[in-house]
Amino acid sequence: MNELSPEAKELLAAASGFDDPSADDRARVKRAVLAAAAAGVVVASGTTAAAAAGSAAASGTSTAAAGSAAAGTATTAAAGGAVVGATATSGAVGTALGAKVLAFFVVVGAGTAVVTRPWDEPATTEVVASADPEPRVAAVERPVEARVETPVVEEAPIVEAPIVEAPSVEAPIVEVMPEPATAVTASPNPRPGVDAVAEVGADTLATELALLRRARAAQSAGDTADALAALAEHRERFPRGALSAEREGTSALLRCQSRPDPAVAASFARAYPSSPLLARVRGACTSDSE
Amino acid sequence: MFAVVPSGTSEEVEEGSAPRTRPATPSFEQVYEEHFDFVWRSARRLGVADEALDDVAQEIFLVVHRKLGEFEGRSSLRTWLYAIARRVVSDHRRSARRKRPHTPLPETLSSSATPHGDVVRQQAASILHAFLESLPDEQREVFVLAELEQMTAPEIADATSAPVNTVYSRLRLARQAFERCVTRHRARLGRES
Numbered sequence: 001m002n003e004l005s006p007e008a009k010e011l012l013a014a015a016s017g018f019d020d021p022s023a024d025d026r027a028r029v030k031r032a033v034l035a036a037a038a039a040g041v042v043v044a045s046g047t048t049a050a051a052a053a054g055s056a057a058a059s060g061t062s063t064a065a066a067g068s069a070a071a072g073t074a075t076t077a078a079a080g081g082a083v084v085g086a087t088a089t090s091g092a093v094g095t096a097l098g099a100k101v102l103a104f105f106v107v108v109g110a111g112t113a114v115v116t117r118p119w120d121e122p123a124t125t126e127v128v129a130s131a132d133p134e135p136r137v138a139a140v141e142r143p144v145e146a147r148v149e150t151p152v153v154e155e156a157p158i159v160e161a162p163i164v165e166a167p168s169v170e171a172p173i174v175e176v177m178p179e180p181a182t183a184v185t186a187s188p189n190p191r192p193g194v195d196a197v198a199e200v201g202a203d204t205l206a207t208e209l210a211l212l213r214r215a216r217a218a219q220s221a222g223d224t225a226d227a228l229a230a231l232a233e234h235r236e237r238f239p240r241g242a243l244s245a246e247r248e249g250t251s252a253l254l255r256c257q258s259r260p261d262p263a264v265a266a267s268f269a270r271a272y273p274s275s276p277l278l279a280r281v282r283g284a285c286t287s288d289s290e
Numbered sequence: 291m292f293a294v295v296p297s298g299t300s301e302e303v304e305e306g307s308a309p310r311t312r313p314a315t316p317s318f319e320q321v322y323e324e325h326f327d328f329v330w331r332s333a334r335r336l337g338v339a340d341e342a343l344d345d346v347a348q349e350i351f352l353v354v355h356r357k358l359g360e361f362e363g364r365s366s367l368r369t370w371l372y373a374i375a376r377r378v379v380s381d382h383r384r385s386a387r388r389k390r391p392h393t394p395l396p397e398t399l400s401s402s403a404t405p406h407g408d409v410v411r412q413q414a415a416s417i418l419h420a421f422l423e424s425l426p427d428e429q430r431e432v433f434v435l436a437e438l439e440q441m442t443a444p445e446i447a448d449a450t451s452a453p454v455n456t457v458y459s460r461l462r463l464a465r466q467a468f469e470r471c472v473t474r475h476r477a478r479l480g481r482e483s
Contacts, residue, residue, distance in 0.1 A: 004437065004465055004468065004469070005469055005472070007472055007476065008465075008468055008469055008472045011414050011417065011418065011472055011475075012414075012418065012437055012438065014410055014411055014413075014414035015411060015414035015415040015417070015418045016411075016438075017411065018411050018412065018414070018415035018418075019330070019331040019334040019335055019415065020327050020330070020331060021326065021327055021330040021331075021347075025330065025343075025344075025347075026326050026327070026330075028344065029326070029330075029344055029347045029348050029351065030322060030326070030351075032344070032348045033322075033348050033351040033352055033355060036348065036352055037352060037355045037356075
């Protein structure tokens with residue numbers, strides 16, 4: 001190969017560094033990536049749980065029959081997770097924002113016991129009661145063959161993790177379907193996921209995510225105080241965390257749940273003008289006044 | 291994140307407990323910190339407009355996040371990353387072209403307080419970007435990787451899925467074009483000064 005002339009090299013050298021990102025660029029994109037990836041995880045699990053509940057209900061399984069159903073459903077649920085996961089992240093760039101919006105809607109929905117699926121499934125609204133994707137101790141009695149499909153539990157690859165998320169499938173089926181109230185006791189109490197997730201390499205994002213999940217679980221159990229406490233803890237530990245926008249968005253949703261207040265939405269909009277949650281917050285905080 | 295941190299803590303990781311011959315996959319954090327600049331620069335030099343860079347970089351790293359566990363170390367991390375970046379950039383440019391034309395960098399820059407060195411750099415960058423924009427895509431990326439990122443031809447071949455000989459010939463053509471560009475600008479700058 002011929003080398004470039006000294007003059008050409010000089011021009012290249014002169015231009016060097018121009019295309020580099022600033023520290024701010026680096027941090028900003030990182031936050032966005034982590035938030036979107038985190039949303040992807042919860043989307044996959046939320047859908048998984050919803051799909052599982054749906055399948056179980058459709059096949060009329062009782063607790064006793066759930067053994068085989070769990071194994072069978074895992075695949076269905078996994079497929080559901082995969083679809084959503086893909087939507088959340090691998091869409092064309094132009095639609096990325098939309099996908100993220102969708103993603104976070106489910107994040108929000110996942111904790112609230114009622115998971116709605118606005119995409120391709122039949123319009124079902126399942127009472128999932130505990131869509132928390134963390135595998136529970138309560139699911140111990142689940143059949144062995146179902147476990148086989150779940151080689152890695154905590155390390156769920158963010159988006160492509162449908163199979164990995166499968167364990168969450170069984171818990172709702174076995175525990176939740178017959179008696180939603182049982183799940184309520186299961187979900188809000190033990191700060192779901194915080195400890196378990198923190199084990200995974202002391203991952204900051206995982207901890208952030210766990211706190212948000214805890215907030216959602218508490219909210220779904222009607223425990224607004226605990227939900228706000230979890231958000232406050234997140235605020236204190238991760239004031240500028242990757243999921244700050246999600247935290248404040250969730251907080252705004254919580255506050256407007258009891259009393260819609262446009263000022264809350266306005267304040268959120270000022271702080272996070274590009275948050276995918278903004279539309280939802282506006283919707284909740286302006287309520288019927290629009 | 292969860293996928294990429296090699297962890298033997300979970301008792302359900304069956305194959306993870308066996309010793310592996312290949313080096314451990316770096317964590318997403320490591321990859322991000324070490325290579326974000328490269329990815330960002332590459333996207334820019336492949337023609338992503340400034341206002342779309344955030345989205346494109348984000349998209350690239352979401353793919354990285356998702357696929358890092360699949361990275362097998364057969365290629366260098368940089369070539370692997372580049373292969374992802376070029377796909378995302380290519381998709382982006384295809385859709386961006388449909389929407390509106392690429393906005394070129396400003397030729398002159400409005401900055402009263404900009405030090406002279408920055409002005410020179412911006413002008414050089416401006417010339418470089420205009421040049422890159424004029425190249426066919428396949429020459430453009432080879433030029434960027436070879437001359438600006440100092441990748442070797444085999445690495446570029448790997449990153450762009452092209453035979454090494456093709457890489458060489460693309461690079462030769464791009465270099466010739468760049469020399470012509472430099473000559474033109476020298477003439478112009480000579481007239482100006």
